[in-house]
Every structure is written in structure tokens, then in C-alpha cells.
Amino acid sequence: MTKYDEAFKRGVVQEYLTDGGGTRALSQKYGVGRAVLQRWIGAWEHHGESGLRRKHEAYSAEFKLKVLRRMWRDELSYRQVSALFDLRDAGGISRWERQYHEGGFEALKPRRKGRPPKLTQPKQPPQSTPEPTQDERSREDLLKEIEYLRAEVAYLKKLDALLRAKEQAAPKKRRES
Template sequence: MSKHSAQFKRAVVEDYLSGKYGGSGAVAHRHGVDHGTVRIWVAAWRAHGEAALQKKYSRYDGQFKLKVLQFMHTKALSCPETAAIFDIRNPSVISVWKRRYDSGGMQALEPRPRGRSVEQPKSSAPPVSSKSDEARTKEELLKELNYLRMENAYLKKLDALIRSESPTAQRKKRK
């Protein structure tokens, strides 16, 4: 995400194109940005005009990503040059696409679902057996007994903690 406004970018590009401040290095120094950024903005401006400097939120499908990579390969272009031609605001994303394609093929270029995956919470309780107590093994019964003892101890400690904090909270309110 770019932290510079379209108006700022336009001013930088106009200063570069006017030539009165020198090359990209001098214009970059004047505005406090990297000279490579100036070159990227100018290339985007030349290829797409005013729209290239506006914010853009895009999601690209796998076919588009493959087309970009093939074009970059056949024309022997750099990532910033290719990004300017296809109006991709972040040139480094093209190198990410290339790495993914090289390691996983076309399938790696397909968009992945966003956000966290939905997982069912894992219960800490032992699975309830459908067998009767007589049919269960000694090991299964001991495992359940141990679990129930731990659960009981935890609940007793929690109850004691709540009871010990309760009078303290009441004394603090009175003051």
C-alpha cells in the first residue's frame, strides 16, 4: 500500500518530466523519495496516464499472472518495467508470482482464500466411548478416571480463586 497521495505523485512526475530539477535522483532528493520510486511512477504515468497514480485495489486471477510472467520472459523485462506495462502498482509482487510459478506451476498462481481457515475447536475431553463400563479395558477406565480427577481439581482451584478474590474486591469498593 502506498503512503503517498496521487497529488504528491503527480507533483513528483511533473518535476521529473519538466527537467528543471535534473534526473530522477535530484527529483527524488527534492521530494524525499527513492529515485527508483520516481522512475516507477514516471513509467506508470507514461503507460497509463493519470490513472496510474491513483490508488488501486486489485486481485489478479491465475491466468492474468501467467500472462504477465510470459510477457516478462519473452520481452526480457524487469519486474518494474512489466509492472508499469500491466499497471501493477507493486512491482515486487511479480517476483513473488515467479517464485510461486517456478515452485508450484499454474496451480500456485491461483488466488488463495483470504483470512483464517475455519477449524473446529479441539476438545480436551477424552472421546466418549459407546461401550459399557464393563466392556472397556482397564487402561481406558484409568485414562477417563485421571481426566475426571484433573477436571475436578481444576474446578476446585477455580472456585477457591473466585472466593478469595471476592472479599478483596468488596473491600476495595468500600474505600
């Protein structure tokens, strides 16, 4: 979507108001959509030059409801209501209307943007479990310990055998020389 500066919008609207050439001719001349031109003209007629300025505003739920009620009461279109209340986004009004029909007034309230905060729970100190006594240990724990101890004994026996073999091989080398 192309964004137009304020001076360009003002020039096009002034040309429409003075020459009265119509939106179709101006649309073709400047390469701007007719709906965009009509929105600019409506904003100019209702709010003057300030209607053409860019505006970034967050609206309250009360304001949104006021806009919707006026639209329903006077049977206005989205474009007419956006020009009347100086809203830049006529599509936003349809969104407000849908939200209102789905969730009532509460749905119109602004929501926080961004990632929701993490749920923080109070940190509890880790509960230390006392070492179980010999009688309280399970059969599975005992079998694991036996397996570990057997592996340790086998490792030590192998280490001892390697050290003895090394000692016996060392004197032979001395005798040979």
C-alpha cells in the same frame, strides 16, 4: 514506508517531465527514493494519471501467467512489466515467478486467507455400553469397590462413635450444673 497522495505524485512527475531535471535532483529535493520516482514516471508514461492512483486488486492466475510470459518473451525487468500492466508492486511479480517455478500454474491461483475451517465430522451418538454383570467385572474393578465400601464403613463407624461420645458428654454437663 511513506505513502504519498496522488496530487504530490502528479506534481513531482509533472516537474520531471517539464523541467527535465532528472530523478536524482528530484529525489533530493522531495526526499523520495529514485526508484520510487522512476516507478511513478513509468506508470504515468504508460497509464497517465490513473497510473498514480492507489489500487488494491486481486489478480487471477491467468493474468499472473500472462504477465510472466510477456516478461520472459520481451525480456523485461520487474519494474518495466509492473509499469506496462499497471501493477503497483513490482516485488509481487518476482513472487509470482518464484511460485510458478515451484508449483506451476496451480501455485499462481489465489488461496483463501484466514484460518482454515474446522474439519467437521458427522456427530455419532455415544455408544452406551451396558452395565457389566457381576461375572463380567474385572478383578481391578472389584478391588476398587471393596476399598470404597471399607472406607464407607469406617466413616460410618467413626460417625457413630462421635455421636455416642457426644451423648455421653451431654448428661455430665447437666449433672455438673
